[in-house]
Amino acid sequence: MSGDASQDVEGMDASAGHVLSLLSAESPNIKVGVGGFSMGAATAIYSACCFARGKFGNGTGYPVHLDFVVALSGWLPYARGLNNEFEDYEVGSRAASLPILLCHGRGDDVIRFRYGQMSAEKLTSFGFEDLTFKSFPSLGHYTIPEEMDEVVHWLTSKLGLEGEP
Template sequence: MSSTGPSVGSGGRTARRAVEFGRTYVVRPKGKHQATVVWLHGLGDNGSSWSQLLESLPLPNIKWICPTAPTQPISIFGGFPSTAWFDVGELSEDAPDDVEGLDASAAHVANLLSTEPDDIKLGVGGFSMGAATALYSATCFSTRKYGNGNQYPCNLSAVVGLSGWLPCSKTLSKKLEVDDAARRAASIPLLLCHGKRDDVVSYKFGEKSSQSLRSNGFQDVTFKSYNALGHYTIPEEMDEVCAWLRSKLGLDGTSS
């Protein structure tokens, strides 16, 4: 699937470029198929590494879809190409958001979920930049629109973000003024996990992201912190993800 995203050339001019998403890895459910979750890797990674970890989790009722981001020039790397869901110049609260890139990746996720059966619950999760894209997808679900105004088609039942942040947080309250957005925001469960020793995406970004979601009407937000955790994942964190998904998606006979 190809789409377009922005790139900043010399003198700060914005040029359009075609981006093509990489290979998608699928982990089939080992038990009854009750939910499908698209899981998004971090900057410079690919879908394969996460598919291997997700396959080992005790969640037999989930089908995991692990796409690979487009390879594109990344501003934080001085324009050097890397697999990335969107362009990022710096990790700061004042950094501009690459809405065009975010929209393209959120649309790719929605497209991957669009062929799932009607009775299957749908979710999005990710790590680092993948977590940011997952949280952005949650806001698109709430407003029923991408940042470009096009309609967002998916009904999401759960969103997970590990070691990430919430893009476009400053404009979120205005976006949620549309009809029924507040009800959808209140209905969707979100799990955010972050390590206090994260030296790539600062812990404060995860904490502030959860606060921003709550203050904008996302009522079912769980934020978990880990004192010794850096910018990676640990079994304790993945145990938390498993328990949360079982509960919120009503897997294995548990009620949501």
Template sequence: MSYSGSSMSSGSGSSRRTFEFGRTHVVRPKGKHQATIVWLHGLGDNGSSWSQLLETLPLPNIKWICPTAPTRPVALFGGFPCTAWFDAGEISEDAPIDLEGLDASAAHVANLLSTEPPNIKLGIGGFSMGAATALYSATCHILGHYGNGNIYPINLSAIVSLSGWLPCSRTLKNQIEQSRDGIRRAALLPLFLCHGRGDDVVAYEHGERSAVTLSSSGFQNLIFRSYNGLGHYTVPEETDEVCRWLTANLGLEGFRLN
């Protein structure tokens, strides 16, 4: 199932940009609806490809929402336009970051979750740049606001990052450490990070350092899994672990692993 995307403004004043998000694909739960997770694709991809994979997972109680990022010029590709959650000139946890683009994407995700029933647990996951956006959303949740200061409205129960990194990690770490409420909320939010040691797109070291930064910032319920020989893609061993972790941390019923 799918529905078309929306536009969203970010920042303030006359210089703010408008981002046109692409089509969103929805995978309905096959069993009792207990959780909703927005899943974010990687650079240049779209929501359709991940919705097809997520539909095959043995998680009948999860509703998956798979949006498509805006098409925009990306500095990493010399300004060539492609789907991207934010602009990036390099992939690194301390690289200069497109905060306006990140905030717009995080707000779009929060908006998708905002209409879910009140008894449903909410989560965000993603791959590569989508994983980076998911981790950024986690910091917005525990700080209580986006980078532009606007209030973050969603109560998250789980974050999954595959082959990703934490954007502007040093700045976010400082902000978290200065917030008593942020440290308290960080301790309550489960995070599951996975990274292949053979990743030649988002280097393994970036994923590992991001996990260390998050852990030292107060995310006590964080698991980091590494996979020998795994490149910039996912494998059944990894998705099986994600299924087990989501079932345990969201208290899901009806889990079955083929």
């Protein structure tokens, strides 16, 4: 990975489109979110951007409403191409209202911590105001119970599930 790497918008659109096809079958009265680990996290973060923009990178509409995004040990792909896409009020409003949890280990030797950190900074600059970035000092490219506890706590608080079994 590098900041100068080529940007596979077509591939990211295909991945986010597959996730969208799964989500579009859900009942409209339930809360819908995306989450993933590593490349799945990259797809989840990219999906958050598509939701906020209302379209995929290729311009095709993104018709599903997202209620939350969770990304573990991932990064924001195609960040350079998205730079000017978040100036519209409607896009900013959707970005501001979408809760996102990013978790990343400082010991990750596959997706370096700095890519997770830079992704959080870029998303914040795009107007994602409800973003939580949680780092874990000794975590590598895997999950640990403490990270899963953080995800459960965050989801419980964001989805209003406190006190439910």
